[in-house]
Amino acid sequence: MLRKYEVLLLLSPELASDSRKELVEGLIAIIDREGGKMDEIDDWGSRQLAYPVQNQTRGYYVRLIFDAPGPLVAELERNIRITDGIFKFVTVKLDETAKAEEA
Numbered sequence: 001m002l003r004k005y006e007v008l009l010l011l012s013p014e015l016a017s018d019s020r021k022e023l024v025e026g027l028i029a030i031i032d033r034e035g036g037k038m039d040e041i042d043d044w045g046s047r048q049l050a051y052p053v054q055n056q057t058r059g060y061y062v063r064l065i066f067d068a069p070g071p072l073v074a075e076l077e078r079n080i081r082i083t084d085g086i087f088k089f090v091t092v093k094l095d096e097t098a099k100a101e102e103a
Helices: 017-033 070-081 096-102
Strands: 003-011 037-053 055-066 086-093
Touching: 003 017, 003 070, 017 037, 017 055, 017 070, 055 070, 070 086
Parallel strands: none
Antiparallel strands: 003 055, 003 086, 037 055
16 A cells, blocks of 8 residues: 655755755655655755754755655665765655545
8 A cells, every 4th residue: 555755855965966866866766666656856955954964054955755655665764874965864654634635
């Protein structure tokens, strides 16, 4: 059963544009390979951080929304943890009943 998830990534501001794009495309490839389906890629850009993270005061935010089975999320998070250039991330399972009520 596929569920809807959201991953918010905080990337290093020192990564070049091509490196950021390649990193995100690699994560999307994992989602596709493991049986997930991308819904939305939201590029928030570079922003000032509320507090320093790994001695950085700025970060580059990217949000991914996708449908996936549970084991895919574990594999995606494993890959995020071992990827250089990602400071922090958070994965959230989105509530599908709220969207049904809005519609």
